[in-house]
Every structure is written in C-alpha cells, then in structure tokens.
Amino acid sequence: MASTAAERPARVSGIDKIERRRVALAESALKTLGELGYARTSLREIANNSEFTHGVVHYYFRDKIDLISYCVRYYKTKCARRYDEVVETATSAEELATGFLGKMTQTLVEETPMHKLWYDLRAQSMFEEQLRPDVEEIDKLLEAMIWRILSRYADLTGTSPSVDAPTAYALVDGLFEQAVVGYAANPDRTPALLTDRLMQVLPKLVTA
Known part of the structure; x- marks a missing residue:
C-alpha cells in the first residue's frame, strides 16, 4: 500500500543540503576569522581550526573571499x-x-x-x-x-x-x-x- 504524503518523510533538496553545510562551515569559520582577520586567514587555517577538512571547505567555497563574504553576510544578516x-x-x-x-x-x-x-x-x-x-x-x-x-x-x-x-x-x-x-x-x-x-x-x- 502506498504511503500518504503525510506519512512520507520530508525530503530535503540538494540545494537545501548544500546551504545547510555552507551555514555549518560559516559558523565554524567565524571564530577563526574573528581572531585572525582577513589578511591572516586562509582556507587551510580555517580547516585546521574546525571539524572540517581543507578539501571539504574548498568544495563548498571556491576561495577565501567566497567563504569570508558568506560568513560575514550570514552573521550581519542576523545582526x-x-x-x-x-x-x-x-x-x-x-x-x-x-x-x-x-x-x-x-x-x-x-x-x-x-x-x-x-x-x-x-x-x-x-x-x-x-x-x-x-x-x-x-x-x-x-x-x-x-x-x-x-x-x-x-x-x-x-x-x-x-x-x-x-x-x-x-x-x-x-x-x-x-x-x-x-x-x-x-x-x-x-x-x-x-x-x-x-x-x-x-x-x-x-x-x-
């Protein structure tokens, strides 16, 4: 018997999953960024101070500017x-x-x-x-x-x-x-x- 819409678990789209991971990375990166500032922070430095590998960070953000821009936009939008x-x-x-x-x-x-x-x-x-x-x-x-x-x-x-x-x-x-x-x-x-x-x-x- 086919399950009803109410019984089926909600599906999270691929875009939602990517965005959730980007948010998680941003929250993890903010502490390092706040301590070191723009010039002294690299993707590798962020990875070293988080639970994520450098490869994972680089997969979701093309470069340092992309990540830092996202982090600050995420934080300041809440502010x-x-x-x-x-x-x-x-x-x-x-x-x-x-x-x-x-x-x-x-x-x-x-x-x-x-x-x-x-x-x-x-x-x-x-x-x-x-x-x-x-x-x-x-x-x-x-x-x-x-x-x-x-x-x-x-x-x-x-x-x-x-x-x-x-x-x-x-x-x-x-x-x-x-x-x-x-x-x-x-x-x-x-x-x-x-x-x-x-x-x-x-x-x-x-x-x-």
Missing part, C-alpha cells in the same frame, strides 16, 4: 534583525533608546571579533573588487536597520528624522566602529562611552 523586537515593543522614546543601546553594547562586548572582521572586510573591499557587492548589500541591510530605529524614535517623540538614512547610518556606525577599535584598549570604559555618545547624537537626528 540586521537584532533590534526588531525593541522597535516593535517600545512604547516610549526612553524605552526604545534604552533597549537599542543595551543590545548595541551587548553585541560590542560579546561579539567584538565578528565586528572587527566586518570592518576589516569593508576596508578590504576598497582593494578587492570581488568583495564589493557583498559589502554593499550588508551596508544596505544595516542602514535599513538604523533607519527603522530612528523612524520609530521619531514617531515616539512626535518628531521627524532630520537626516536621511545614509547619514543616520554613517553617524551611528561611525561611533560603533570607534567603540570596536577602542574596546581592545579599554574594555571597561568603552561600552559606557558608546552609550553616552549615542545618547548625545540620537536626539539630534530628529527635529520637531
């Missing part, structure tokens, strides 16, 4: 949705600012190597043309993330954004990049300094 819950649930400007800054300082402290890798990759894209499309795509995602926060902040304060989305992103991201650089030298003071600076900037990005 771009990090603040959505705060935006959706905040009922006051103070609550939104507190939630936003709390999550931003948390990711600064807990995920510093990943942010260092992102800024490293973004700088390298000025010299590596192959990196530029991925960097531009990630920048757009992060810009949209900051714009969602600023738009909600404006709604809650009865104001309007005083700058456009690229400018808001450049200002907030610039402060965060400074914090990522400063955290290595002064981990105790940097999170609070980032919070203070963003609290100074945020009200200036809206106008009545």
Whole structure:
C-alpha cells in the first residue's frame, strides 16, 4: 500500500543540503576569522581550526573571499534583525533608546571579533573588487536597520528624522566602529562611552 504524503518523510533538496553545510562551515569559520582577520586567514587555517577538512571547505567555497563574504553576510544578516523586537515593543522614546543601546553594547562586548572582521572586510573591499557587492548589500541591510530605529524614535517623540538614512547610518556606525577599535584598549570604559555618545547624537537626528 502506498504511503500518504503525510506519512512520507520530508525530503530535503540538494540545494537545501548544500546551504545547510555552507551555514555549518560559516559558523565554524567565524571564530577563526574573528581572531585572525582577513589578511591572516586562509582556507587551510580555517580547516585546521574546525571539524572540517581543507578539501571539504574548498568544495563548498571556491576561495577565501567566497567563504569570508558568506560568513560575514550570514552573521550581519542576523545582526540586521537584532533590534526588531525593541522597535516593535517600545512604547516610549526612553524605552526604545534604552533597549537599542543595551543590545548595541551587548553585541560590542560579546561579539567584538565578528565586528572587527566586518570592518576589516569593508576596508578590504576598497582593494578587492570581488568583495564589493557583498559589502554593499550588508551596508544596505544595516542602514535599513538604523533607519527603522530612528523612524520609530521619531514617531515616539512626535518628531521627524532630520537626516536621511545614509547619514543616520554613517553617524551611528561611525561611533560603533570607534567603540570596536577602542574596546581592545579599554574594555571597561568603552561600552559606557558608546552609550553616552549615542545618547548625545540620537536626539539630534530628529527635529520637531
């Protein structure tokens, strides 16, 4: 008797299997990439610090740029949705600012190597043309993330954004990049300094 659709086990397509393996490789590679940075990391180095062989890594990614681009895109795409819950649930400007800054300082402290890798990759894209499309795509995602926060902040304060989305992103991201650089030298003071600076900037990005 033929089994029904409900009784048959779900089949995973070949594409899904490949993507799942690429995600697994990316998650494994991120720690090494975050520690060593772009220039010092090779596919062999990644394989040596993971459960996967060099041949397996090379099978799923054609070269180092392909793997690193995928890793950062995978990580930053998740980051771009990090603040959505705060935006959706905040009922006051103070609550939104507190939630936003709390999550931003948390990711600064807990995920510093990943942010260092992102800024490293973004700088390298000025010299590596192959990196530029991925960097531009990630920048757009992060810009949209900051714009969602600023738009909600404006709604809650009865104001309007005083700058456009690229400018808001450049200002907030610039402060965060400074914090990522400063955290290595002064981990105790940097999170609070980032919070203070963003609290100074945020009200200036809206106008009545």
